[in-house]
Every structure is written in structure tokens, then in C-alpha cells.
Amino acid sequence: MTTATHAHADHEHHGPPSGLKRWLFSTNHKDIGTMYLVFALIMLFLGGASAMVIRAELFMPGLQLVQPDLYNNLVTNHALIMIFGAVMPAAAGLANWMIPLMIGAPDMALPRMNNLSFWILPAAALMLILSFVVPFFPGGGTQINTGWTLYPPLSLQVGMSMDFLIFAIHLLGVSSVLASINIIVTIFNMRAPGLRMMQLPIFVWAWLVTAFLLILVVPVLAAGVTMLLFDRHFGTSFFIAAGGGDPVLFQHLFWFFGHPEVYILILPSLGVLASILPTFSRKPLFGHHSLVGAMIAIAALGMIVWAHHQYTVGMSLAAVKYFMIMTILISIPVGLIIFNYMMTMWRGAMTFETPMLFTVAIILMFSFGGLTGVMLAVVPADMQYHDSMFVVAHFHYVLLPGAVWGLFAGVFYWLPKWTGHMYDEKLAKTFFWLHVVSFNITFFPQHFIGLAGMPRRIVDYNVMFTEFNMISSVGAFFFGISHLLFLYIIIKTVRGGEKAKARAWESAQGLEWEVESPPPHHTWTTPPTIKTA
Amino acid sequence: MASAQHGQDHYYVPESSPWPIVAMISALLMVFGLALWINAVGLGAWIFFGGFILLAVMFYGWFSDVVRENLSNVYNAQVSRSFRQGMFWFIASEVFFFLSFFGALFYLRTIALPWLGGEGYLAMTHHLLYSGFEAVWPTAGPQPTAGEFEAMGAWGIPALNTAILLSSGATLTWAHWALKKNDQKQLIWGLIATVVLGLIFVGFQAYEYIHAYRDLNLTLEQGIYGSTFFMLTGFHGFHVIVGAIMLLAVLGRAIKGHFSPHNHFAFEAAAWYWHFVDVVWLALFVFVYWL
Ligand code: HEM
Ligand SMILES: [Cu+2]
Numbered sequence: 131m132t133t134a135t136h137a138h139a140d141h142e143h144h145g146p147p148s149g150l151k152r153w154l155f156s157t158n159h160k161d162i163g164t165m166y167l168v169f170a171l172i173m174l175f176l177g178g179a180s181a182m183v184i185r186a187e188l189f190m191p192g193l194q195l196v197q198p199d200l201y202n203n204l205v206t207n208h209a210l211i212m213i214f215g216a217v218m219p220a221a222a223g224l225a226n227w228m229i230p231l232m233i234g235a236p237d238m239a240l241p242r243m244n245n246l247s248f249w250i251l252p253a254a255a256l257m258l259i260l261s262f263v264v265p266f267f268p269g270g271g272t273q274i275n276t277g278w279t280l281y282p283p284l285s286l287q288v289g290m291s292m293d294f295l296i297f298a299i300h301l302l303g304v305s306s307v308l309a310s311i312n313i314i315v316t317i318f319n320m321r322a323p324g325l326r327m328m329q330l331p332i333f334v335w336a337w338l339v340t341a342f343l344l345i346l347v348v349p350v351l352a353a354g355v356t357m358l359l360f361d362r363h364f365g366t367s368f369f370i371a372a373g374g375g376d377p378v379l380f381q382h383l384f385w386f387f388g389h390p391e392v393y394i395l396i397l398p399s400l401g402v403l404a405s406i407l408p409t410f411s412r413k414p415l416f417g418h419h420s421l422v423g424a425m426i427a428i429a430a431l432g433m434i435v436w437a438h439h440q441y442t443v444g445m446s447l448a449a450v451k452y453f454m455i456m457t458i459l460i461s462i463p464v465g466l467i468i469f470n471y472m473m474t475m476w477r478g479a480m481t482f483e484t485p486m487l488f489t490v491a492i493i494l495m496f497s498f499g500g501l502t503g504v505m506l507a508v509v510p511a512d513m514q515y516h517d518s519m520f521v522v523a524h525f526h527y528v529l530l531p532g533a534v535w536g537l538f539a540g541v542f543y544w545l546p547k548w549t550g551h552m553y554d555e556k557l558a559k560t561f562f563w564l565h566v567v568s569f570n571i572t573f574f575p576q577h578f579i580g581l582a583g584m585p586r587r588i589v590d591y592n593v594m595f596t597e598f599n600m601i602s603s604v605g606a607f608f609f610g611i612s613h614l615l616f617l618y619i620i621i622k623t624v625r626g627g628e629k630a631k632a633r634a635w636e637s638a639q640g641l642e643w644e645v646e647s648p649p650p651h652h653t654w655t656t657p658p659t660i661k662t663a
Numbered sequence: 664m665a666s667a668q669h670g671q672d673h674y675y676v677p678e679s680s681p682w683p684i685v686a687m688i689s690a691l692l693m694v695f696g697l698a699l700w701i702n703a704v705g706l707g708a709w710i711f712f713g714g715f716i717l718l719a720v721m722f723y724g725w726f727s728d729v730v731r732e733n734l735s736n737v738y739n740a741q742v743s744r745s746f747r748q749g750m751f752w753f754i755a756s757e758v759f760f761f762l763s764f765f766g767a768l769f770y771l772r773t774i775a776l777p778w779l780g781g782e783g784y785l786a787m788t789h790h791l792l793y794s795g796f797e798a799v800w801p802t803a804g805p806q807p808t809a810g811e812f813e814a815m816g817a818w819g820i821p822a823l824n825t826a827i828l829l830s831s832g833a834t835l836t837w838a839h840w841a842l843k844k845n846d847q848k849q850l851i852w853g854l855i856a857t858v859v860l861g862l863i864f865v866g867f868q869a870y871e872y873i874h875a876y877r878d879l880n881l882t883l884e885q886g887i888y889g890s891t892f893f894m895l896t897g898f899h900g901f902h903v904i905v906g907a908i909m910l911l912a913v914l915g916r917a918i919k920g921h922f923s924p925h926n927h928f929a930f931e932a933a934a935w936y937w938h939f940v941d942v943v944w945l946a947l948f949v950f951v952y953w954l
Binding site for chain 1: 676677678679680681682683684686687688690691694695697698701702704725741744745746748749752753755756757759760762763764766767770771774775776778779783784785792793802803804805806807808882883884886887888889890891893894
């Protein structure tokens with residue numbers, strides 16, 4: 131546990147430059163963090179809009195709003211926008227804002243590269259949007275109907291929009307790798323003198339592990355889609371059996387990235403919880419060191435279980451067994467994190483402000499998603515579940531609670547720090563309940579229709595699934611609307627509200643609470659000296 | 664419990680800079696142009712080359728700024744450590760990029776190919792689709808489309824190239840020693856030798872490609888052998904060119920006398936990159952050419 135005795139604002143330093151330059155040419159981790167967060171919010175609405183169309187189409191059997199290819203393109207875009215446009219940038223925004231504050235650094239280690247990592251994202255988003263728009267033009271080719279997994283041979287047959295998407299993925303990869311390098315170097319090299327690795331807040335550790343995962347797996351995705359590009363245009367046969375290639379090779383490359391990616395999405399959020407829990411339980415975090423160990427174990431195991439997404443593709447029995455056992459093993463470190471978090475709350479003097487409400491909901495519902503995950507990990511069972519709505523229910527139960535809610539919780543927790551204002555607690559709690567309840571109405575029924583046999587990524591369905599789909603769609607509309615409330619709360623807080631103290635939450639611990647709220651443009655320009663007693 | 668007090672050292676935070684935005688625009692132009700170009704649409708190629716030129720300008724401008732700041736001594740030891748560690752992890756990510764292509768090669772040769780040849784429990788695929796196909800390496804697959812071809816031998820040009828690249832590693836290390844004892848002349852000659860050897864390597868590689876296309880009918884279209892051969896050697900060759908450009912820039916700075924025994928990050932970064940490219944070549948030589 132670290133505390134600082136002096137908030138230190140360096141007044142001889144200039145403030146932010148004015149106008150557009152401040153944002154375009156920024157080398158300031160707070161401004162860049164803000165840009166990441168705003169970008170993520172815009173993408174959240176874009177991805178949400180595609181989800182609304184999907185749910186509207188699925189409200190009833192038959193074709194109402196969109197044609198099958200357009201439907202599948204929306205499914206593809208929804209996933210890619212949410213993963214690469216919303217969750218990852220939002221987590222990077224938190225990293226930018228909080229890691230330097232938490233470790234007593236004046237900024238990220240490589241501030242200009244930091245700005246580049248951010249600004250590549252809008253370019254990538256543009257390419258992604260173009261991939262959706264291009265087929266509407268004459269000669270623009272067919273829509274991307276593959277889903278976010280881009281499996282060949284289908285992805286070899288899609289028109290030029292696929293090339294736009296491939297390049298969007300390249301750009302996203304560059305952005306992620308550069309941001310990860312920056313985060314790793316910042317944590318290794320910019321800690322305040324005396325701040326040892328094992329003293330770092332779990333949020334910082336979580337991001338360190340995440341950054342390593344990114345550096346290891348994003349290049350593999352880049353290589354995979356590059357091979358796809360060459361198969362499409364330059365006559366290679368990586369994924370074409372007639373030339374001695376194998377479409378399943380792409381699946382291996384994709385999931386070698388794809389499975390670690392799910393940990394990339396949740397680890398930063400789980401790290402946020404480790405900051406929130408002690409504050410509102412008024413107790414120190416339970417098992418700091420074991421949390422670090424669990425996160426490293428998750429990352430290590432997470433790299434060697436990828437083929438549990440390919441059970442039905444026809445791998446050898448030995449391979450399938452190996453992937454099943456390793457996958458189930460991951461539940462151990464994941465469970466350890468959950469239990470540590472519950473032990474932190476145990477007998478604490480708890481209060482339930484919005485960040486804490488989200489935290490409790492995460493622990494409940496993320497664990498539920500983990501349980502359906504273990505069901506899916508069992509090979510004979512997955513032969514039934516694979517590519518059904520049950521899988522959709524599973525990953526929404528892990529991704530929304532595990533990744534998105536953790537980010538919401540972090541935003542509410544640190545919003546007073548960033549803006550200098552307390553958010554409206556009543557509205558925030560309304561948002562929480564609206565969001566969480568409608569989330570469950572949306573995704574809980576999908577377990578049942580999935581088990582009953584409704585496939586995913588198909589625009590139409592058997593009439594027997596109608597009722598549950600209607601419930602799911604109604605829930606989804608409320609779920610969608612709830613985000614408008616979120617947006618309103620954010621804007622309201624930015625514009626005014628009760629003044630936040632430096633230590634906005636009375637028992638919050640950590641260096642970030644030693645600087646004013648909002649912090650001056652430059653913080654820790656003189657490193658705080660950490661004394662361990 | 665730990666507590667913080669005022670420390671003594673001041674941190675260094677760089678001034679704001681336009682180059683990241685220029686980099687973004689150039690990257691966008693390049694990928695946008697390329698996407699149009701490979702689909703034979705409109706001005707794709709022009710947009711791509713416009714982006715490429717902008718990229719070159721960006722690198723020049725950005726690194727000039729950094730060099731200027733470095734020469735005016737505003738950096739401290741911490742900044743220099745950040746640069747080094749940044750370069751290190753960048754190379755680590757490149758390693759994984761190459762590992763994917765090697766992984767693809769191993770997978771295709773040792774798992775997918777025997778299947779196509781009827782081994783293991785996927786024998787039915789073989790019997791129904793490709794009966795009569797024998798799994799031997801090199802292969803253009805069960806339904807080759809581009810005629811007969813010959814594989815690239817290991818002991819001609821590739822072996823020579825191995826020797827060339829290894830000696831370039833040696834000359835680079837020789838230059839590094841020179842830098843450490845502040846012998847500027849040996850440094851410059853070492854760098855020149857390295858760059859020249861690198862360019863000879865690239866020349867031989869180009870010759871080898873021409874030979875492959877003209878005499879061996881070994882092309883990118885030659886199924887899985889052609890695909891892996893050209894992708895692996897091609898990406899490696901591209902990295903050699905990038906490394907040579909980095910070394911040229913370092914050479915230019917060495918001639919201007921920018922480096923001292925204690926201040927030569929750019930040299931080290933380029934050297935690490937060069938050695939990385941070296942090691943990749945050794946793996947290529949063994950797994951792509953030899954075995
Ligand atoms: C104990 C933990 C977990 C286990 C055992 C597990 C297992 C699985 C399995 C076996 C599948 C493949 C199902 C199929 O396609 O037939 C799957 C799909 C998926 N899981 Fe999990 N999972 C776990 C946790 C997570 C977490 C934490 C996340 C994300 C944060 C996640 C995200 C996903 C996603 C996105 C998919 C679907 C990918 C797609 O096909 O598009 N899972 N999971
Ligand atoms: Cu997985």
C-alpha cells in the first residue's frame with residue numbers, strides 16, 4: 131500500500147496548449163487518455179446501433195429489416211467495433227490516465243508514440259466503416275458475411291470490403307502493439323524511486339500482463355490476415371487445400387490471438403475492481419501477491435488453450451483432450467481472483483456507491499459466464515453447443531460484466547478525479563439498475579434458445595424460438611437506451627456538480643488520490659519518493 | 664506502508680509534436696490506396712505512393728527532432744532507458760510476427776500435408792477428394808495449377824547469403840567495439856562494411872527470385888511450397904532492407920560524429936534489429952531451404 135504526503139503540482143510548468151493543437155499534437159497522458167475514452171464512447175454507440183438492428187431483425191422469425199448478408203455484416207461489425215473500438219480503447223484510456231498517476235510518473239515513457247497509438251485508431255475505424263459502406267456502391271463487391279472470425283474459405287470469396295477490413299485490422303494491431311510497448315516501458319522504467327514491482331496496484335499489474343499478451347498475440351493476428359490477403363490477391367495457398375494449404379490453419383492463427391484476446395479484454399477491468407473493492411469495503415485488498423500470480427497464470431495458460439473454439443472442426447482426439455483439460459484448468463486462477471475479491475468484502479464496512487454496485491454485479495454475473503464457459507470447454511457437450519446462441523449468451527455474460535462493467539465501474543470511480551466533480555449518484559444508480567436488469571433480460575433467454583438448438587449468425591429462425599427472442603429483443607432495446615443515460619451522466623459531471631476532494635472517496639488508497647481533483651496538466655514532475663515502512 | 668516526499672530529480676517530458684498525426688495520415692493513405700490498388704480501382708497506386716512519401720517525410724522529421732533534442736542534451740538516462748526498452752519490446756513483437764509464418768510452415772508440412780495424403784483419421788477426405796495424392800515435400804498441393812516446379816536448393820546462393828549475413832553481423836560488432844573505445848574511423852568503416860554486405864545480400868536475394876521465376880518455375884502460385892517460401896523469405900528480405908536503411912541513417916550520423924561511447928542509442932537499436940534479422944535468416948536457412 132502506498133500513500134504520498136504531498137500532492138505535487140509543478141507550477142513552473144506550462145499548462146495545456148490551446149485549441150486543436152492540444153489534442154492533435156498532444157504528449158500529455160491525461161489528454162490522450164481522455165481522447166481514448168471519448169473515442170471508445172463513440173464506438174460504443176456505433177457498435178450498439180448495429181446491435182439494435184440485429185435485435186430488431188431477430189424480434190420475429192422471417193426477414194423484416196435486413197437481408198442475410200447485411201445481417202451478417204452487422205454481426206461482424208458489431209463484434210469488431212465493440213472489441214477493438216470500444217473495450218480496448220476504453221481500457222487503454224484508463225491505462226493512460228491512471229498508470230502514470232498510480233506509479234508517480236510524470237507521463238508515459240514515450241509520450242509522442244502514445245499520441246500515435248491513439249490517433250491510428252480513428253484511421254482504423256474509418257477503414258472499418260468503409261468496409262461496411264463500400265458494398266453499397268456499384269462495383270463495391272459483396273458484404274462481409276463471415277462474422278468477426280473471418281474464417282476462410284468464405285472470407286476468400288468476399289469482395290473488396292474484406293481488404294478494407296484486413297487493413298483496418300493491421301492498423302488496429304499497430305496501435306495496440308505501440309500502446310503496449312509504451313505501457314510496459316512505463317511500468318518498468320518510470321516508477322517513482324523506491325516503488326517496487328510487488329507494491330504496484332493490481333490495476334497496473336493487470337495492464338502489464340495485458341500488454342505482454344498484446345505484444346505476443348497481436349502480431350499473430352496480423353500475420354494471419356496478411357496470409358488471407360495474399361490468398362485473396364496474390365495466388366498463395368495458405369488456406370486452400372487444393373494447393374496443399376488448410377483453412378483450419380487460419381482458425382489456429384486466429385484463435386491463438388482470439389483466446390488471449392478475451393483475457394486482454396477482461397484483465398484491465400478485473401484490475402479496476404482491485405482498486406474499487408478496498409475503498410468501499412474499507413479493508414485492504416485480500417491476497418495482493420496471489421492476485422499478481424493468478425493474472426500471470428491466466429495469461430500463460432491463456433496462450434495454450436486456443437483450440438477450444440475449434441472442437442467441431444475435426445482435430446485429433448489427443449489435441450482435443452489436451453485443449454479441454456487446459457481450458458478447464460484456467461478456471462482455477464480465475465476462481466482465485468473471484469475468491470480474493472469476495473474475501474476483500476468479507477466483514478468489511480461496505481457501502482454501495484455505483485462503482486461498488488457494478489463490482490458486486492460483476493462478481494456474480496461474470497462467475498456465471500465462467501460457469502457456462504466450463505460447460506463449453508467440455509468437448510462432448512460443446513459438440514451440441516457450438517455455434518449456437520448458447521455461445522452468444524456465454525460470451526456476453528463474460529464480456530459485459532467482465533470487461534464492459536469493469537470499465538463503467540472504473541469510469542464512475544475515477545470520474546471525480548478526472549473532472550473534479552462528483553457524478554450524480556442517484557442517476558448513476560438508476561443507470562446501474564436499468565443496465566444490469568435489461569442486460570439479464572437480453573442475454574439470459576439466449577441460453578435456453580441456444581440449448582434448444584437456435585444457431586448463431588443466422589438471420590432467420592424456427593418459429594418455436596419466437597417468444598424468447600422477443601423477450602431478448604425487448605430487453606436489448608432497454609439495454610440500448612440505458613446508455614443514453616450513461617452519456618447524460620458523463621456530460622453532466624463534466625459540466626459541473628459537487629466539488630470532488632483530492633481523495634474523492636474517503637477511504638481510497640493509492641498515489642492517484644494524492645493529487646488534486648482534477649489534477650493539474652502535469653503531475654509528478656518531481657517524483658514522489660516512496661518510503662516503505 | 665509507504666509514503667512519498669519530494670524527490671530531487673526532475674523528469675523529462677517532451678514537447679508536443681505534429682509527427683504522430685502525420686504518421687497516422689500516411690498510414691491511412693497507404694492502406695486506403697493499397698486496398699483500392701489491389702482491387703484495380705481508380706487512383707489506388709497513387710494514393711499509396713503519396714502515403715509512402717509522407718511516411719518517409721514523417722520518419723525523417725520525427726527522428727530529426729529526436730536527434731536534435733538528444734544533441735542539445737535535454738534527455739536524461741531515464742529517457743535513454745525508455746528508448747532502449749521500447750526498441751527491445753518492438754523487436755519482441757516482430758519475433759512473434761515471424762513465428763506465425765514459421766508456425767504456419769510447420770503446421771502445413773507436418774500436420775496438414777499428411778492429412779491430405781490420407782494419413783490419420785482424416786483419410787476419407789483424401790479418398791474422396793484427392794485420392795492418388797502423395798504427401799511429399801516440396802509440394803504444390805493435390806491440385807497444382809501452375810505446372811511443374813523445382814524447389815530452391817540450400818547450398819548455392821542461400822549458403823553464400825548465410826555467410827554474408829553472418830559476416831555483416833561480425834562487422835557490426837566490430838563497429839560496436841570501435842564505438843565503445845571511441846574509435847570513430849573504425850566505427851564508420853565497420854558500418855560501411857555492414858551496409859555493403861547487407862546490400863549484397865539483398866542483391867543475391869533478388870537474383871534468386873528471378874532465378875526461381877525464370878528457371879525453376881517456382882512462383883507464389885506454386886501451392887503451399889511457393890507460398891511459404893516467398894512469404895518467409897520475402898518478409899525477411901523486407902526486414903533486411905529496413906535494417907539497412909536504419910544502418911545507413913546511423914552511418915550518416917556516425918560521420919557527423921553524433922555518437923560517443925556513452926550516447927549511442929540509435930546505433931544500438933539498429934544493431935539489435937540487424938542481429939534479429941540475422942537470427943531469423945538462420946532459422947530460414949535451416950527450415951525453408953535446407954530441411
Ligand atoms: C473459465 C473460463 C472460460 C471458459 C472455460 C471458456 C470456454 C469457452 C469455450 C469452450 C468457447 C467456445 C464455444 C464454442 O464456440 O463452441 C468459448 C467461447 C467464447 N468465449 Fe469463453 N470461456 C471462458 C471465459 C471467457 C471469458 C473470460 C471471456 C471474455 C472476456 C470469454 C469470451 C468468449 C468469447 C468471445 C467466445 C466466442 C467467440 C466466438 O466464437 O465468436 N470466455 N468460451
Ligand atoms: Cu477461448
